[in-house]
Amino acid sequence: MNPFSLFFYLSILVAFVDGKSISHDWTVSFSQRAPLALNKQVIVINDQFPGPLLNATTNDVLNINIHNNLTEPFLMTWNGLQMRRNSWQDGVQETNCPILPGQNWTYSFQVKDQIGSFFYFPSLLVQKAAGGYGPIRVNNREVIPIPFLKPDGDIDVLIGDWYDADHRDLRAALDDGAGLGKPNGILINGLGPNQTIFEFEPGATYRLRISNVGLKTSLNFRIQDHLMLLVETEGSYTVQQSYTSLDIHVGQSYSVLVTAKNQSGGRSYYMVASSRLTDAELFGVGVIRYPDSVDLPSGPLPLGPELHDYFFSIEQARSIRWNLTAGAARPNPQGSYHYGTIDVSRTIVLQNGEIDINRHLYTVNGVSFVHSGIPLKMADYFRLDASNTGIVPDRPIDSGIWTLGTSVINANYREFYHLVFENPSPSLQTWHLDGYNFFVVGMDFGTSSWEEDMKATYNLNDAVSRSTVEVYPFGWTAVMVMLDNQGLWNLRSQDVEKWYLGQELYLRVRSIGEEDPSTIPVRDEVPIPENAILCGRITGG
Ligand SMILES: *[C@@H]1O[C@H](CO)[C@@H](O)[C@H](O)[C@H]1NC(C)=O
Ligand SMILES: *[C@@H]1O[C@H](CO)[C@@H](O)[C@H](O)[C@H]1NC(C)=O
Ligand SMILES: *[C@@H]1O[C@H](CO)[C@@H](O)[C@H](O)[C@H]1NC(C)=O
Ligand SMILES: *[C@@H]1O[C@H](CO)[C@@H](O)[C@H](O)[C@H]1NC(C)=O
Ligand SMILES: *[C@@H]1O[C@H](CO)[C@@H](O)[C@H](O)[C@H]1NC(C)=O
């Protein structure tokens, strides 16, 4: 062991003392279920769909031993958890070799300096279409107050589109260039319309932790005759504002406070998650019951915004602000970090595109992502040549020119990046960065080509900090991010169709002084796990 890794190993041990250790044994299996009308093979965890709640407190160490009882390779990723300096645990194709059928592997990481609501899901082979997802809560430490009265209960609400087709058939459709087509419905906590029941006590206040765990459909979430007070967005406390309905795009998570009525009249209420900005309107419906409620609520479902009202959606997104005086994972207020005053080190404009060769593929700045055969993180570590590695250009290239490659952006630790996502297509895009939250400083639609002078519209004061952001059709979204987390981090479209067919890349964040991109950025990272699964050409150090 070299002195550097010994130092970091010790500092990690010290840091670990401050949280508790939580261990889980999860078996991931196929099980016949019919969330909608049709039976299909659903991925269950310990026989549950959705999977069990991962409930932690800031700085806890999680050890999750995953037994793969599927007939396919498997990786779990932790959407929104930052895995500080530990991309070895991120569970995506270029950071980990898969857990093969019949094998198990223990993810081990700390939820350092984080709070909030997130979810986990299988990252390989379109398996998310079969489920395998579940909720994550990272609670405040006792010594750090939450910026609202302690709710009477927390309720996880996972909403998402659902396809009756087997995930292997959906995968084959993508491989054949056919696309996923339209979903068959919307699930709430793994169940179809009117099947999910939530029990409210009169007068109680609940924190609903809502995530869109679907494949591609944006959803509008609302509750009949109940307002929602928005308090948190993927680990940042927001300025608390009331909404009658909330647009939640694929991969996004929100916490809202909902106060139950002080009623004894026996009414129950609809909870609705309906598709947005799509051709067909689909409805996920849950039921909120009170102690003496009758079976089903009455009246029409509560109305959401008009199906294609983009204006509503973007105005709402812009209204969500960071609460500068709230403390989150640490005692100091969130806004003590003035992102708006930091000089930008580099601006990267990433434009999504599509190409038709012998099949339909999706690109970012002309590069459609392909797996290099061995995880890039492993190739870096073992100094193997990952032959397809391609550097993504910092600006879009002329349409019509494209390549296939294992796309990487080489970045220096502690630099401050300005990323602009351009979406010149008619479908909504959502982008997610593992290992980080970014400040969403601006977004617009009407023109997908971002210009320098659009910086004048940026929110450099209280923009919300999150890990998944939408980009409207024919629009752009700008984010700023402090690269304070070394590792190899996945930047992906959360739309599984676009992700699977090439819209992702990796940010390789290494310490200054390690200029050679092929140098292992291991110095300041958590060491490679002793139990790391090896695959392909890697035979061990
Ligand atoms: C493994 O999966 C099979 C179905 O594919 C199931 O019958 C069995 O109970 C699972 N084993 C465990 C330990 O969950
Ligand atoms: C989650 O963890 C917190 C902190 O340890 C605990 O207070 C709470 O009861 C747990 N919730 C569940 C549902 O396990
Ligand atoms: C596999 O599971 C067993 C216990 O079920 C555990 O002892 C072992 O460490 C696990 N292997 C890995 C690589 O996590
Ligand atoms: C922001 O957080 C502070 C501190 O916790 C809290 O008192 C205040 O109500 C919050 N402000 C808004 C507008 O949500
Ligand atoms: C759920 O309830 C609503 C209102 O009663 C009804 O319109 C709808 O058909 C129900 N859905 C199903 C699948 O039963």
Ligand SMILES: *[C@@H]1O[C@H](CO)[C@@H](O)[C@H](O)[C@H]1NC(C)=O
């Ligand atoms: C709820 O309503 C009952 C009956 O009207 C009343 O006695 C009670 O004080 C109310 N509770 C709250 C918390 O408002």
